[in-house]
Structures are given as structure tokens and as C-alpha cells.
Amino acid sequence: MGKVEKKPVSEKIILGLDPGTNIMGYGILIIQGSKMSVIQFGVINMGKYGDHALKLKKIFERVLALVDEYKPDEVALEAPFFGKNVQSMLKLGRAQGVAMSAALYREVPITEYSPKKVKQSVTGNGNASKEQVAKMLMQIFSIKELPKLLDATDALAVAVCHHYQKGAVKNKSSSWGAFLKENPGRVR
DSSP states (O other): OOOOOOOOOOEEEEEEEEOOSSEEEEEEEEEETTEEEEEEEEEEEOTTOOSHHHHHHHHHHHHHHHHHHHOOSEEEEEOOOOOSOHHHHHHHHHHHHHHHHHHHHTTOOEEEEOHHHHHHHHHSOTTOOHHHHHHHHHHHHTOOSOOSSTHHHHHHHHHHHHHHHHHHHHTSOSSHHHHHHHOGGGOO
């Protein structure tokens, strides 16, 4: 009998971003087989820059630096939610666009998730508070201390959501016939 070689564990790095014009959260996960671990998470603070254009430049540079340092396979972003203040939405959309551009500049694929989808994926409740999301992530990853700025855990939640959603996509039925076979009670 020959030696049984271990199959190498698949490894993937996901960068999650929670874009903002004053504070942008980031979270980096490594997925090794079925194990999910935190590499790093934190915030990029742009509050000291008064000019909106300068903030956008800093977002681009910092996201590019994160991509260059951690070499993520995929980037997941939280899409801006619809708000009443049009100017805020416009600024947030620009911040998100610049963050997306930095990832795409390095040819890293991007995916967007709504805030509700992120919360649902992490807590099971699409209306969960930032604190509830943070506490669930603390449990999942054995994080000892709640960060001061929850933008960091929001970004980590986006990366977790992306991992969970990618797993769900892989497990979906590949054909209508397979779906019918797996779900006989759903068709009348």
C-alpha cells in the first residue's frame, strides 16, 4: 500500500469593506477548508481631511494598500442603504465607488451586499443593531474586546456574509430537475 497523500486545504482571503466618508471599516478573513479566521480588522479614519476629494483619494490609497498587503482573493462591500439625505448618499456612493475601483485596479473581484443581507447572514436577523452584529462576531471569533468603532465589526460582518453566501451558491442545485428532486414539497 502506498502512502495516502493529504489533499491540500483550499485557502481564500476575503477583504470586507464598510465604506464611509469619515470612517471606513475593513475586515480580513482567511478561509482554510471550512475554518474561518480573522487576520485583521479595523478602521481607516478620514475625519482629519476636510476636503471630500482628498478623503476619496485617501480611501483609494488605503484600500489599495490593504489589497497589496493582504492579497485578498475577493473583496466584499456593504452597499449604501437608501437614506433621506441625498447629499450623504451621494458622498457615500462615491466612497464606495472609490473603494471598488481600488480593488478592481488590482483585478480583485468585488461583490456588494445590502446591510440587511449582512445582518441576516451574521445574526439571523436582518434588522439587528450594530452592537448585536459585533457581539455575534465576538462569539464566532472569540474576540475579547468590543472595538471602539463598530465600523470595523461591520466590515468583518461583510466578509463573513460573503463567505456564507459563496458557500450557499456552491450548494445550490445546478438544474431545475435537481431542484425538483431535492424539494418535492415546494412544487404543486
